[in-house]
Amino acid sequence: MIHRMDVFPLPIARIGIIGGGQLGRMMAKAAKRIGCTCVVLDPTPGSPAGQVAGHQIVGAYHDPAKLRELAEACDVVTFDIEDIDAATLIQLGREGHNIQPPPTVLALIQDKLTQKRALSAAGIPTAPFEPMPEPSADAFAAFGYPLVQKACRGGYDGRGVSILDGPDDFDAHLPVPSLVERFIPATKELAVLVARGLDGDHRCYPAVEMRFRPGENVLEMLLAPAQIPAETAAAAEQLAVRTVDALGGVGIFGVEMFLTEAGNLLVNEVAPRTHNSGHHTIEANMTDQFEQHLRAVVGLPLGSTEQLCPAAMINLLGAPGHRGRPVIKGMAEALAIPGVCLHLYGKAATSPYRKMGHVTVLDRDIEQARIKAERVRRLIEISGEDHP
Template structure:
């Protein structure tokens, strides 16, 4: 067993955003020396990691040289240069999650194909190269760019031919629209020893009108049999990938209580933020345990948790100001997390708020109050 604690071991992280920032809480707790690479010199982690490097995550040479300076390499964002990671791995560096897994996940067409090959249920889809060809298939469907989609970018609901106007050419998938009861997610952790653990199922509750995720709720308000199926499916996905680290598996619960894989993120995930306050082991600690091949922590919750994202209000750009943050801090069990971005703009993810309570319905009620109260504005 390598001794990581207070040693000269160097953990490298590609990306230094909010996910990296919450990971730093854990590397600091264990005194694991952490080196980060991010294209922005004002990245949320720049001042508080042990050693910060500024550089392009998609540049082969930058990623390769960064990798040569560390003892183990992980990511907090999956849009990184895979070729550099493959070369580093070939030269003996441990890269978790593995480059081969990242390569599949980076490309949504390849990722969907992987589920077909591994008998993992997913919505039917077709792959296309140019927008023109999409006119031939039946409406409605969901268009997804094969690469670089995140937070709803690169995804569009296509109901009519006119919805195709303005879509960029390039590899994409057209996915059949499956009616579903719930969007669910399960975070799976897997270490080198092959130890696997799943977090409880969370539910993404959508705004009835805006069709945006408003609340992430743990545990999901679904029957136990459905929850078990979702956890088992997520575990099957992680085993199929042979993935080391954290894997966030997003799923649909269909009208017939089938579980279909939507997509995965090979890292800590927004759907697991509740775990910092609610779980015995936060997802960030679990990621660290997984990549360092330490025993995985207990994934169950101490209390119910609901998470609300803090995004920049429409109409405000510039130096951020959190209006009414002291009001929500008056409420028991409410914890704001501020990501350290100095400037807001509409819909930018600036932080999140976790609400924990022994009673789920109470947590959900408070979450609504929180959402109505705090506003991310600019000065």
Template sequence: MSTSSDTSYFSSSFTLGILGGGQLGKMLLYETRKWDITTKVMDPSKDAPCRLACNEFIHGDLMDHQTVYKFGKNVDVLTIEIENVNIDALEQLEEEGVRVYPTPRELRLIQNKITQKLFYVDHGIPTADFSRFAYTSEIQESISNGGLHLPIVWKSAQFGYDGQGVKIIREISDLKGLPNVECLAEELIPFKTELAVIVARNAGGSGVNYPVVEMEFHPEANQVEYVLCPARIDDKIAKKAIKTALKVSEELQHVGLLAVEMFLTQEDEVLVNEVAPRPHNSGHYSIEASYTNQFEQHLRCILGLPLGNTESKVAGVMVNLVGAEGHEGEVYYENIEQILDLRGVTPHIYGKSLTRPFRKMGHVTIVNEDMQEARKIAAEVKQTINVISKKKV
């Protein structure tokens, strides 16, 4: 196995470890295969999308200390595609000389939404007002005593992902059925739109940012439906969003990619919602539209290679493909041949054999010289393709 000072990553014995074998890992493996970098992946699912594209696949629990530690001892650099991993094990590995990116310090801060929000407050980063609670049951009492006023956004402190662990509370009855866990109650911001900026930074402190993207969300699933790059905002707002994202990056001192999600308020203020220290849904457009896609950029960051050009070649719109409501079981991509007949359309299928309502099954990128035309084609894609099961629920 290579030493930590070895920079011969290509066609060598150097091994990159990836915790998590989902679609983000799969797309990262597109780039490692392009460069012939040896990879080892671990995921709790035997059917994880990464299992076919890596050099070695391990079936294991990402939250188990010994399992993560043992995995990490056999790689040179360790990275993640999901934040829910055993951080104690990562800290031990780091102390023993394994390079871990993002760092355990950064992951520990981000993994808990409360510590993440406190970080913003402590460093003067604009964010929505919030209150902390040890248990969800305390929120009702706070509302009754006048401490909180509806509507609010309830967020589980930990283990929220892809719209899970988040709910808008407009009435007391909306609290029913929520897990009684550590959480926060956040002010509901009547925003114009949601924006995101991906910042790439290496261990030496050099950093670059991608253009501001605009995100359109599904109202029920709380998942991104469309990502548009460039965002349809004026230059002044774009500069403000980039400045805010760079401040988060600077204060966090992250290594790798950092996706900074933000609200644009009715008064054109930019508020940080949350961050993800890894390749992100808001950057998928970059595979077709950018000079350097986000997955290659992540590798450049964590391996200490020169950072790539983040500019876009053309306008890009990403459409998420999620499981249709009322369908569960073996997946079928209805009308996929029809969207392939549209100009500038590229589907990405994640390799999940079973669908269920709102499960992320793939995405489609539409590139075009004109953003309005790209958005128009994206709407046609959304209306045409259906992610259904062969057997209806």
């Protein structure tokens, strides 16, 4: 989409975003910075992304007519969520609409079994796995415990995943078509963001460490860069690039990995979109993941991924037992801490463990950034007005 002689009429591009959540919101903000306009498709009127874009089509992600309306209104269509109608997007692509990453890549990745098979076929190291179209106690026992069961479709933020230690845990299984994989006792869980341009050029962000909340399996804290040996970080970045090259596609990809006790790296999952593990890049890196994704899908040169400052990031989740209009406590005291950067997502209602915002803490000392982030977590609570 690069114009001749590097001359661009404004807007540079009209970008359609399928999904109006926080990822779309931060993408729409980045789009405005680089001279693009956005149209958001989301079923919730006044969605977080729609508030920023200023133009929203209210409709479901699986509504062929609404997806077509979006594609016809925009120069390029992208997405902030995977649970969308890939078949319609594939058809729109055949008709000449520009959809990035290509919907064929989305279709491959959005089914976790298909994704696993593609990674395995490409020689990407992953945990051993087996299809489980009809989960049963006997089949689980034959595979062997402990195991991780993953729903083939629809899982995110810890949903669609069940970790079973033994036969007594079978009642906690997911009664849906799925896959089972060997439980990996990882020393760290890592993520690497890779940007891939229309011309095949790629940029890799430094590896980060992800720490998850037990039970909900939602990202609790992110440390950037990951505190791992330089050779391990380099190997993680090389593996992430290999993974994205194997899958193909354009834009930002989040590659999640396990670092085993033996020092090996195994790819866990891939997200074909901007990712929770890259929120810190807004303040901490030369080019943030959202602008980078837009550069890639529009056809602009990719930006530097250099990290300017160590960072810790925490998600702000809705307090358990609370629903309704959000009420935030502890915000002023948290903002008084040097290096604290607050992002609220503009969601109209809170619910237990719903992502309502995030905080990135910058500090030249990564351990001090972590300590400050822990303090912010203790200070800020997002409750609901109908549950004081």
